[in-house]
Amino acid sequence: MPTPFDRLMDTVRPNLAGAIDIAIKQELFAVCQEFFRESNVWTEELTFTLLQGADTAEVMPFAGKIERLAWVVNADKIPVRNATMPDTYNGVILMPFAAAGDYVATVILNVSDPVSRDVFPIVPQELMDRHWQTIMHGLLAHMYAQPKKPYSDINLAALYNSKFLGGRARARNDAKALYRQGAQSWRFPQTFNNHGQIRR
Numbered sequence: 001m002p003t004p005f006d007r008l009m010d011t012v013r014p015n016l017a018g019a020i021d022i023a024i025k026q027e028l029f030a031v032c033q034e035f036f037r038e039s040n041v042w043t044e045e046l047t048f049t050l051l052q053g054a055d056t057a058e059v060m061p062f063a064g065k066i067e068r069l070a071w072v073v074n075a076d077k078i079p080v081r082n083a084t085m086p087d088t089y090n091g092v093i094l095m096p097f098a099a100a101g102d103y104v105a106t107v108i109l110n111v112s113d114p115v116s117r118d119v120f121p122i123v124p125q126e127l128m129d130r131h132w133q134t135i136m137h138g139l140l141a142h143m144y145a146q147p148k149k150p151y152s153d154i155n156l157a158a159l160y161n162s163k164f165l166g167g168r169a170r171a172r173n174d175a176k177a178l179y180r181q182g183a184q185s186w187r188f189p190q191t192f193n194n195h196g197q198i199r200r
Contacts, residue, residue, distance in 0.1 A: 004128035005120040008136050016143050018150035022118055024143065031138035031164075032111045032121045035131065037067055039171040042109040042127055048093070052100040059091040063122050064109040066091055072105045134167030 005028075012024065036042050046059040059066075069085035072093065080103065083095045093105055111121040128135070137160045143149075144157035 003120070004125060004132045005123075008132055008139070011136060012139060012143070015140065016151045019143060024139070025114075025118065025120065027142040028135075028139050029111065029114060029121050031135055031142055032123060035135055035138060035164075035168055035171075036064075036108075036110045036123075039131075039168050040070075040108050040175045041131065041171050042124065043070060043106055043175075044109055046091075046105045046107060047102065048105060049102050050095060050098055050100050054100070055094060055096050055098065057093050057095070057103075059093060059105050059107065061091075061107065061109055063112075063124070065089075065112045067108045067110040069093065070106040070108055072103050074099075075102050131167070131171055134164060134171065137161075137167060138164035 008028075009021070009024065013019070016024065042064065044061050046061065048057045048059050050057050066085070066088045068088060069083065072080040072083040072095065074080060080095060080098055083093060083098070083105075085091070085093050085105075085107075091107075095103075111123060114121060141157050141159075141161035141164050143151060144153045144160065146152055
């Protein structure tokens with residue numbers, strides 16, 4: 001069954017005569033990284049327990065890497081003030097003066113480095129279904145901007161970069177609207193854990 005990335009590759013190949021798939025996938029990762037970093041559309045709620053006498057705890061997403069902490073709430077859904085994440089790589093949450101107990105951290109995620117150059121980034125399919133056209137525009141912009149290639153075209157690079165930036169801005173605004181309603185733009189299904197957690 002074709003994935004959104006397969007459809008994306010089938011769509012861009014005819015426009016990039018002479019481009020090899022490895023080169024396209026390398027740029028695809030860079031575009032995904034930029035899109036998710038700036039749009040904030042990929043979030044996950046992670047539960048954790050703050051032990052008595054501790055002011056730090058660690059969380060780890062099921063896929064991707066943590067870009068930044070959005071917020072932390074306690075068991076009563078009350079936001080925790082001054083909660084920060086000084087170490088996103090290890091998912092360390094710092095909560096000075098917080099009481100021991102159970103909490104939920106909402107984190108913004110981004111793609112992790114692929115294990116090899118010939119694989120697609122790991123992205124939830126729902127997000128790719130929703131944003132694949134914007135990501136495609138970013139990919140074409142990156143590819144057309146490469147110098148001295150058969151497909152190089154600075155004008156098309158500028159055109160598709162404008163489309164990408166517009167789509168990214170709309171995605172970010174949509175995410176903000178969902179946050180104001182107390183909802184999440186996307187939550188990674190907990191059943192994914194049955195397939196094993198992906199560690200960085």
